Amino acid sequence: MRSSYHQAMDTLTATLDGHRARGAHVLRVEMQAPWSVAVQDEAMVGVIVMVRGEAWLERDDHEPVVLHPGDVVITTAGLAYTFADSPGVPPTIVIAPGEVSRDLVGNDLCVELSHGVRRWGNAPGGEDAFVVGTYELASQVSGRLLDAVPGLVVVRGGDWDGGLVGLLVGELGRQLPGQDVVIDRLVDLVLVTALRRWFAEAPERAPRWWTAQSDPVVGPVLTAMLADPAAPWTLTTLAREAAVSRATLARRFTDVVGESPMAYLARWRMDVAAELLRDTDATVEQVSGRVGYASPFAFTAAFKRAHGIPPRTFRRVAG
Numbered sequence: 001m002r003s004s005y006h007q008a009m010d011t012l013t014a015t016l017d018g019h020r021a022r023g024a025h026v027l028r029v030e031m032q033a034p035w036s037v038a039v040q041d042e043a044m045v046g047v048i049v050m051v052r053g054e055a056w057l058e059r060d061d062h063e064p065v066v067l068h069p070g071d072v073v074i075t076t077a078g079l080a081y082t083f084a085d086s087p088g089v090p091p092t093i094v095i096a097p098g099e100v101s102r103d104l105v106g107n108d109l110c111v112e113l114s115h116g117v118r119r120w121g122n123a124p125g126g127e128d129a130f131v132v133g134t135y136e137l138a139s140q141v142s143g144r145l146l147d148a149v150p151g152l153v154v155v156r157g158g159d160w161d162g163g164l165v166g167l168l169v170g171e172l173g174r175q176l177p178g179q180d181v182v183i184d185r186l187v188d189l190v191l192v193t194a195l196r197r198w199f200a201e202a203p204e205r206a207p208r209w210w211t212a213q214s215d216p217v218v219g220p221v222l223t224a225m226l227a228d229p230a231a232p233w234t235l236t237t238l239a240r241e242a243a244v245s246r247a248t249l250a251r252r253f254t255d256v257v258g259e260s261p262m263a264y265l266a267r268w269r270m271d272v273a274a275e276l277l278r279d280t281d282a283t284v285e286q287v288s289g290r291v292g293y294a295s296p297f298a299f300t301a302a303f304k305r306a307h308g309i310p311p312r313t314f315r316r317v318a319g
Contacts, residue, residue, distance in 0.1 A: 025099045026133040026183050028172045030115075032123035036084035038091035041099060043134035046075040047191050048083070049165055050157075053128030058082045059152065067130075070157020070165055072194040079151040085128055099134065118172050118183075131168055133187040148207035155194040159201065164190050208257050217242045217252045221261060229269045230292045235261060270306035273299070277311055278318040284311045 028051070039046070048057075050067040057065045057073060059080065064087040067073065075081065082091055093109060094102050101109040101120075115124045157165075168186045176182075199206045212218045224241045225233055238261050239249040253261045269291040276287045288299030303311045 026131065026172065026187055027118050027120045028131050028169065029129065030119070030121040030124055030126040031085065031128045032126035033085040033128065034089055035093075035122055035128070036082060036089040036091045037093045037095060038080070038082050039095045040080045040097075041095045041134060042078035042080075042097045044076065044078065045135040045191070046073075046079070047131075047133040047187060047194075048073040048075075049131040049168065049190060051129040051131060051165060051169055053126075054085070055128055055130060056084050056087045057152075058084070058087060062152070065152075065154055067154075068157065072155045072157075072160065072190065074149070074153040074155075074191065074194060074198075076149060076151055076153075081152075117175060131165075131172065133190075148210070149195065149198070153195070153198050155198050160194050160197040164193060212256045215252070215256050217244055217249060218256045221249065221253065222257075222264075225261070225265050226268060229265070229272050230290050232292065233262075233265055238265075266302070267306070269293075270303060273303060273311070274307060274314065274318070277315045287311065 048067070050069050050071045052069055055067045057067065059082070065073075084091070092103065093113075094104065096102060101113060103109055113120050113122060115121065121129075164186065168183070168190060171183050171186060199210055203211065209222070212222060220241045221238050224231075224238065231237075235246045235250060239246045242249055244252070250260060253259075253264070257264055259267075273287050273291045276282050276290060277284075280287075282290065284300065285296045288294075288296045291299070293299035293302070300310055303314070307314055309317070
């Protein structure tokens, strides 16, 4: 009998479970018009939560987007954009990689615009306020999630749990033990909740793995392999999870997901292995067992095929 965790695991849960903010750069920003910021930080993931007032996001070849309190913006893959009190306002501040702020001639503004821990802007108490969080590195598992969304996602305040905004803002105003961890988790929650809502409101733009979880044949198989990648899965044992023949599973899984069950499983195992190598002290031998490989030599060969470098090299580089 499978555990309750296995029974409850779904595709989105498994994919998002790999996403953790690790030392995310999170600030409450307060601005007084006129203001305009050119964001060129190359962050893998950015989250903006509008708290007060109004702001406009502009990027090349795209209509300006206006944001109101409760609205959330998610950017991916280092998207560059301008954030301002009104459309067309020329930037006077540039956010460069490493969360360095400077003016247009290169003068550092980090100290000048800082107003205490996690507070930044040209006017404390200004009419426009928002929270911004950036992640420098996307996890291996969440990379699959980020591949499924465009460079810019906007979720309106009325479409998701806006109560999280108040929690996040409140925590940013405190200085207590463990505060960084609490803030990281809240940023995670905002990101996960907003993306879940964004997928749900337009199923046609959802990735295949999202829609596959509701398929009567593919869904149970995804649940099984994602919850227990270490199990000695074969096409036969996976077919039993869906109570269909091997041929039926192979055909249906490929049609719905876009690749065979065993290819999907192999890729998932390598994603999980990369997470374990980067975020735990487990040895290569232990990681290989946790993703279904009896031999660390076979695991090393498979990992190198998937990621281009051996596990130990990956750990050294990713760490």
